[in-house]
Amino acid sequence: MRLKVLASAGALAALTALAGCASSPQTPYGKVAGDYAGVLPCADCSGISTQLQMRNDDDIAGTYELRSVREGKSDQVLVTRGNFLVLENAGPQQLPLVYQLKGADGNTIYNLRPLDDGNLVVLDNEMRTSQSGADMTLKRR
DSSP states (O other), X not given: OHHHHHXXXXXXXXXXXXXXXXXXXXXXXXXHOEEEEEEEOOSSSSEEEEEEEEEEEETTEEEEEEEEEEETTOOOOEEEEXXXXXXXSBTTTTBXXXXXXXXXXXXXXXXXXXXXXXXXXXXXXXXXXXXXXXXXXXXXX
């Protein structure tokens, strides 16, 4: 009887070790993967309705699809697709992590700082938070 218990404990330990190998630590690309939405401020419209889908294609790359509509101006959906980079110690404040959306021609579309609650905040070109007081948050759905 005691031998069976030891064999079962050994099998359990082996399965636990294998499960640990299968679930490697999640990369920053995997952590951000998901859908986000929000209404960002607009200078000449009532807001930019924004939907962002970020995908983790593998553990070293990410792609996105951004859908934007200028509320009160047009019903046309502007779709932008591209890759995103993970920047560490970014900008003058040395932000620990920033996701940078790149357009097809390599231009920066948005710099996004992840928040503890899983949402993303849009930063300016210098990777600073907006001083206008406007809500620049894309909420995870």
